Amino acid sequence: MLFPATPEEHGGGHESPHTIFTAIWRAVKDTDLGRWYRFDEEKRELGMFWFDAIGFSLIAALLLIAGAAIALKSYQKIPRGFQNAFEWAVGLLRGLVQGFIPGPQGDKYLPYLGSVFLFIFTMNMLGVIPGFRSPTMTLSTTAALGITTFVMVQQYAIRATGVGAYIKHFMGDVLWLAPLMLVVEIIGELAKPMSLSLRLFGNIFGEDNVIEQLMALGERFWIPVQAPMLLLALFTSFLQAFIFTTLSTIYIASKVVHEGGHDHDEDHDDAHAEGTPAHGAQHH
Secondary structure (H helix, E strand, O other): OOEOOOHHHHOOOOOOOEOOOHHHHHHHOOOHHHHHOOOOOOHHHHHHHHHHHHHHHHHHHHHHHHHHHHHHHOOOOOOOHHHHHHHHHHHHHHHHHHHHOOOHHHHHHHHHHHHHHHHHHHHHHHOOOOOOOOHHHOHHHHHHHHHHHHHHHHHHHHHHHOHHHHHHHHHOOOHHHHHHHHHHHHHHHHHHHHHHHHHHHHHHHHHHHHHHHHHHHHOOOOOOOOHHHHHHHHHHHHHHHHHHHHHHHHHHHHHHEEOOOEEHHHHHHHHHHHOOOOOOOOOO
């Protein structure tokens, strides 16, 4: 939910509603730093959206840090308040992750996936606060999330399977098809962060644009016609964060879990403890 622009400010035409950062953006956009980051981009008001995305992303991060600090400061065996909310979120996310990566091995990926869920959810929720805007309605923000997830998945895959097995996965099982499979697999890998970012961007951008259009309809008479959409946004804020996290979990599981539902690292640890190879028994 945003501040409506007055008719005098947009000269009778449509201008995106203002946020708490609009005045700062106007002061910064024509400076050397503002031009360097292209905050002066006027096409579809992209410069303003980019500036808002950075500002509100920082606010979301600070809110999560403050919430975690409060929860840890007042830690109790019987959780209450912030601690109860955080433990509920951890339990929900642990169940989600272990649904795709069975056993305690799934907890290795919980810190990143949990952070992503809470960060996206908080950024989405900012859009329903007056004077705020969801950073996830800009493609630059969702692309950063998609690329970060892509990098983390590759790191998890290399750590779980080893460099050799990681490269072999891209080559396939048939040697003479390896050049073709390499191209196909690389294209498929690059498509995943693109899919993650575009899905989140499209849903939140569409939702926030509908809210802005409804605000424009009612601003002249100060009628909150956007109120029903704001109620829906409360649900979709959670849903889109949950979807992004679920798809990221599936993405990780596809790299670190082999047939049979066991983590590669788990097999390696079991084999090391027993003094046997990680896959199958040796035949003499």
